[in-house]
Amino acid sequence: MYERFTRSARQAVVWAEEAGRREGADHIESGHVLLGAVHVERSVAARALARLGIEPDSLAECVRSLKTDSLDADALAGIGVDLEAVRAQVEATFGAGALDAATRPRRTKGHVPFDPAAKKMLELALREAIRFRSKGIDTGHLLLAAARLDGAAAQKALAWFGHDRKAIEDAVVAAWADAGE
Amino acid sequence: MSSDLMSAAAGDDPAEGLHAVRSLRVLADRLEALHVERARRLGWPWQHIADVLGVTRQAVHKKYGKRFP
Numbered sequence A: 001m002y003e004r005f006t007r008s009a010r011q012a013v014v015w016a017e018e019a020g021r022r023e024g025a026d027h028i029e030s031g032h033v034l035l036g037a038v039h040v041e042r043s044v045a046a047r048a049l050a051r052l053g054i055e056p057d058s059l060a061e062c063v064r065s066l067k068t069d070s071l072d073a074d075a076l077a078g079i080g081v082d083l084e085a086v087r088a089q090v091e092a093t094f095g096a097g098a099l100d101a102a103t104r105p106r107r108t109k110g111h112v113p114f115d116p117a118a119k120k121m122l123e124l125a126l127r128e129a130i131r132f133r134s135k136g137i138d139t140g141h142l143l144l145a146a147a148r149l150d151g152a153a154a155q156k157a158l159a160w161f162g163h164d165r166k167a168i169e170d171a172v173v174a175a176w177a178d179a180g181e
Numbered sequence B: 001m002s003s004d005l006m007s008a009a010a011g012d013d014p015a016e017g018l019h020a021v022r023s024l025r026v027l028a029d030r031l032e033a034l035h036v037e038r039a040r041r042l043g044w045p046w047q048h049i050a051d052v053l054g055v056t057r058q059a060v061h062k063k064y065g066k067r068f069p
Helices: A009-023 A030-039 A044-051 A056-066 A073-078 A083-095 A115-133 A139-148 A153-160 A165-178 B001-008 B014-041 B046-053 B057-064
Strands: none
Touching: A009 A030, A009 A139, A030 A044, A030 A056, A030 A115, A030 A139, A030 B001, A044 A056, A044 A139, A056 A153, A056 B046, A073 A083, A073 B014, A083 B014, A115 A139, A115 A153, A139 A153, A139 A165, A139 B001, B014 B046, B046 B057
16 A cells, blocks of 8 residues: 555655654554644645644644543643652652553564554545545545544544534645645 | 642533543553552562452453563
8 A cells, every 4th residue: 555655645654653653652543643644844734734724733732632641741730740750759669761661562663563543544545545536645635534533533633623524625625736745 | 639639620620620630540550550560570469469459359460460470
């Protein structure tokens, strides 16, 4: 399937893989792929989101807050729990980075696999490309796929901004019309 | 912490309170994993860990048996 990806779509996937590795995630998630698509400069996905008035940074923030295992320092501070103090205490006993590594196997290098939702997202992007009779799979198709990914973080993050699937599709089609990738 | 906890838990913004609850849960899970691992290394039997956590031996073994044998 990758051979059908445009240059931007490949960059998006590479970005997603790097982000996952950087976070020490045990899987590349749909949110990583969505953010990858948006982070490729002037990509169809980036331009479509700009049309919808969605800032890449707010989307990233939204994806982060949807992660099931995220520790929100601000939220904890709101109830009087100082996450940094807890972290320092835990690291004194268990070593540096212990608190962040506690939930997942440590994976600092090598291949990070895609989780089922992220795989599904790539498949749906292919389907979108077929539906639009496009020559290749670009970041616009990835964005359309994210909007169809019911229950996954990528879809929830998009839904958070209040645009339905149709609005996202219109924005992608308009971005395609602007200029090709 | 407890008076702050009460005020946030009873605060008027549900999103804030729910976010805090979720993070507390994540924090508790991570601390649990670290301490279970350490206890196993120190040779604690599963039953002992389960008793202290207030869960059944089966529950704690199912959750951590593979990771910290």
